[in-house]
Amino acid sequence: MSTLKIENLHVSVAGTLILKGVDLEINSGEIHALMGPNGSGKSTLAYALAGHPNYEVTEGSIELDGENVLEMEADERARHGLYLAFQYPVTIPGVKVADFLRHAVSNVRNPDRKEGTELISMREYRKELYEHLDALGVDRQFARRYLNEGFSGGEKKRMEIVQMAMLKPRFAILDETDSGLDTDAVNVVSEGVQRLSSANQMGVLIITHHERLLQYNIPSQTHVMLAGRIVETGDASLAHELHNLGYASVRERHPDAAAEEEARQKRETVASA
Amino acid sequence: MTLTATPLPVTFDEAAFEAFLATRDEPAWVTERRQQAFSTLQDKFEVELDPEEWRRVNLRLLRPQEFSIRSAAGDAAGFDTNLQHAAEFGGRVIHSDGRTQAADLADELRSSGVVFGELNELVKSHRELVERHLFSAVSPETDRFSAWHAAFWTGGTALFVPRGLKVEQPLHSLIGLASAGAADLSHTLIVLEDGASAALLEETASATDEAGFHLGAVELILGQGANLRYVQLQNWNDKTFHIAHQTGRVAADAHLQWTVGGLGAKLAHIHQDVILDGRSSTAEVNGVTFAVGRQQLSYYTQQNHNAPDTRSDLLYKTVLRDRANVVWRGMIRVEKEATRTDGYQRCDSLMLSDHARSDSIPGLEIETDDVRCTHGATTGRVDAEQIFYCRSRGLTEFEAMHMIVEGFFHQIYDRIPVQAVRDVLGAAVEKKLGIG
């Protein structure tokens, strides 16, 4: 049993404080949903967890089984079993999916691997990769394509889940993996996530604006973020309610956060004008 | 030394030339040609270099009086050579400090009529072959450097493949510099008769970290329907100077594939001409350069279309880091008679730091209609988001950088059919990045 523990997390980006004290605890095998209006800070939390250098933690802590995650570089975090499925996956021209992922898998499975030393066996690796591509409905020829280059939005998202399946993290953060996917693809991906979380006891934080992914992966807790704080936590029914009714009632229940949100939006409008 | 008129450097002046000739045991025709070239050299030092070609080359860094031709070779054992063991070669020639160290050729190639070896020997043993072709592609008259080379050339690698013969195994040539202040003026001469084919992989390497000076020339002469793959991988240490005139002449229906790798040198300037003389001749030119520190690499490339239905395709890929500077000035020239020419040139640069500088200047000069010529140049930088994405998958920063740089070169690697060259370039890139 592993625990990912976030306490009083404050994160600023380019000098602006975005997260203002986030507390969240996820155990192995648990599924948590994170919802909240656009700009409330969900991706910021995801990036801070993954160790993006532009996201500066000014206060608070992130611990993985008692180890200080904040002291780890992004790649060390991956080797410790953290995984982020990006909201906007990055394109790397000229780098084949299969080559990229073989390096990634080699490092994550052998955390002490030195640069330039042997990679995992090609034969086993290929077999495994094909299995996961097949399971997630991705044509095998994608293994030889350049990473995300010319991929459709949905293909990129599926590839994020293929990578996750290969890396078998202890904790995964899915940042709007379901957006940009057609109905069939959402189903395939949802099943994929479900398989991984039950087979590997992977803990998952699902950031979403939709419901489908959560129907397959029923969250034990649903968190609502507003203006950089988690203002409410409930069960699966909260996700359902927010999806149907929107955030008006959340803002009503948390007038201070709603006011902060509004002030920030005003500032941004002024700044961009 | 500047673009403008200067006196001859003391190590290459008249007295030095006489002394040099005295050490050479050469046929009279060779000596006469040298003397002619030396007089051209004296004239050329009186005139300015073509600013179009040389303006962006910081020649002030080069002090030729600090370099001289050696009468004995430095130790060739220590060369940091990569190609040598990367493939099964049909023959090899190794030079150190302008002196031959080894020359050999597989018996079956020798008996089928291939001539491969050291130019100093071949001017004596194969006069009829050498006299006709030597300096037929690179003219000593071009500028002071071509004249300088033609007066003082120290030796070199020569390959002749007779009509219709296809040499399957690649050949290897190593140009090395081993002692401080040594000058190498080696000459590479490749002649393929009609219908012949061959591959020569040539590399330059330093045995020490002492400064050296290479003033070279490369002549690639392809008969009708011939097919040549020529690679020159410049991998000197970062104190060495490299200046060279390199020309490929391609007859009808022949195909030249020419790859230059620019990894080493403090200052390098290569004048690379492809001349498509015959109808339906084609050339593919690939450039891979990776400059770091304060390296300055410069390429002046010309694709000359002199006949109808010719095709040339040039792709350079340049990676720069630190304060490095890479210049590429390209020109496609299409003569009046060269209708239905298809010319392409492109240079892409990838910057790994803010202080590096890349100048890419394509150009077209077209004297006829009915041609298709396109050119392009791009400059991009490694994106922090790409690095982060890689790292979030468990790659270290170096591995991420490596992936991205390899990805950038991939398009070129895909064009090079020789696995050994890809491997060696890949390994050299890793080394430059500080891994492996």
Ligand SMILES: Nc1ncnc2c1ncn2[C@@H]1O[C@H](COP(=O)(O)OP(=O)(O)OP(=O)(O)O)[C@@H](O)[C@H]1O
């Ligand atoms: N790199 C950045 N530079 C400047 N501002 C940023 C940066 N990243 C995030 N922000 C700001 O931080 C706030 C939170 O953004 P974030 O992307 O975390 O929102 P989100 O909850 O993921 O929204 P969405 O639902 O639209 O994905 C926004 O106001 C955004 O503009």
Ligand SMILES: [Mg+2]
């Ligand atoms: Mg987001």
